[in-house]
Amino acid sequence: MPSPTAGRPTPLTIGLPDGRRLGLTRYGDPAHRPVVFHHGFGSSGLELPDDAALLARLQLQILAPDRPGVGQSSVYRRLTFPSFADDVAAMLEALEIRGPVGVMGWSVGGVHALALAARHPARVAAGQLLSTCLPLGEPAAYRHLSPLWKFLRWGQIGFPWLNRTTFLWLSRQWRRHPDRTIDWFIRLMFSEEARVTTHFRALLRDAAVAGFAHHGRGVYDDAQAWCRPPGFRIEDVRAPVRLWHGDADGVWAPGNIPYLARRLGHAPVRLLPGQGHMLYLENWKAIVEEMAELLGAAT
Template identity: 55%
Template sequence: MPSVFAQSTLVTLPDQRRLEIIRYGNPTHRPVVFHHGYASSGLSIPPHAELLEQLQLQILAPNRPGVGLSDVHTALTLESFADDVLFGLEALLIAGPVGLLGWSAGGLYAQAQAALYSAQTTTLHLLSTCLPLGEPATYRHLPPRWKTIKFLNDYTAPLARPLFLRLSRQWTREPDRMIDRFMNLLGPAEQEEAGNPVSRIVLRDAAQHGFSHRGQGVYDDGRALCRPPRFHLSAIQAPTTIWHGTDDFIWHPAPIYYLGSRLPHATLRMLPGEGHMLFLKYWRQILEQVSQEMGD
């Protein structure tokens, strides 16, 4: 559940689904939207309240359908969630442009929002991001492992439903064992980044939240990530910074250069020796740049 540092708000969407938005910081400060990773949630924000106060920023972290208290939406797409988020922001009386952050798979949702709602986006930061898996042009640049993952998602996804249900039960009952098990599957850089006890708790709680609703949200999220996008990367007009580690175990850095070439205003920050959770380590630098780009 959200900590004292975070405040959870439920917004009723036009189709009567509930969207949970977790707010960090002062509601009067400049808004930054954070799109969480796959099998994670809006609880993956580093607990640095003093930094948000110093920079006069608030973080709004929407939980995708089937995550936390957000209702399941089996027809989830990248585009439908961009619409959900915009409606949620308006319900919270946030009418002006926002900064966008997207970690891992959340980077693809951030790309969708930035492309579809360019006028409402001041800056875009992609943190160890995912690429558009369902786009044919991008598919050719995917590492072999991700081509296999997409193939399995496209043709055998229903067979994985029992797995997600079992994982949901395990995360509910044994979150500490599960976070240790998960980290042991990753590379040295990720294990070092999550070695901080605070970071471990953040990742653990976010994953436990992510596997709500019997794992249905994780299943639907995977399906959405692999569908052909209905937006063009060239539509992203906001200044974009791609933060990526050279030792990222989950997303090899090679395709990231290709992504950078597709985004009109992209700057690559390839960080030597860093892994997939680098945002936990570079949170201050990321938010300082966001604050500067958003202005007063």
């Protein structure tokens, strides 16, 4: 394990109680208040802006674990939202972080952030959901999904071999032709997502290469977990939560975000005009400043 530093992002690997490895990236000074960041689908903990000066000013460190089968994290064949919440709790123990932490989640990472807060409430002081999704396999949430997302869940559950083959093929493209592959994805994106991804192209390219490690197994298992019953109740989240969403989000339209906010005790929603699914990248400073305020209020 590399020695902790207060400068550049530091890759770490820890051992989990069952013998698996958990890889993560630490941003900031290990002496500062910890925040756990849950990455998006098909990505990794490398997807964060590197702003050491901002974190130093706010006295925060960001711990961005890679889910099983991503980056340096071992594959886990029956990944669930609760199982990864337990992995993160074990990570905090291994890093000797005893008190409650902040938690963030982008896209499907928002559901993983909710699972951590619901399953380990003493571990979470405050949360932020950034362009978050709903758990596709929860019957109550399913009724609020768009026809497209219902169709995608049906395909993932009904034809798992096709999805496994697709993610295997994509893993090869990311490994062999990363620049060509991200350019291909940018051409398929909605305009706002394409604009931001182009600006942060190298960052998101490298995050995706790590995301599709292990022959795409982690992406497939993450999709399967997302489509199964979530294994936790959103209403069990007790920490204060804030939601950030763009009204031009082409991946997850904002229509059901008020529904999610109601289930979180009418959590405040910051709806940003003209912004899309990648809003966390362009609003990172304001997001991290809000987290510092939330943690300050919690203590």
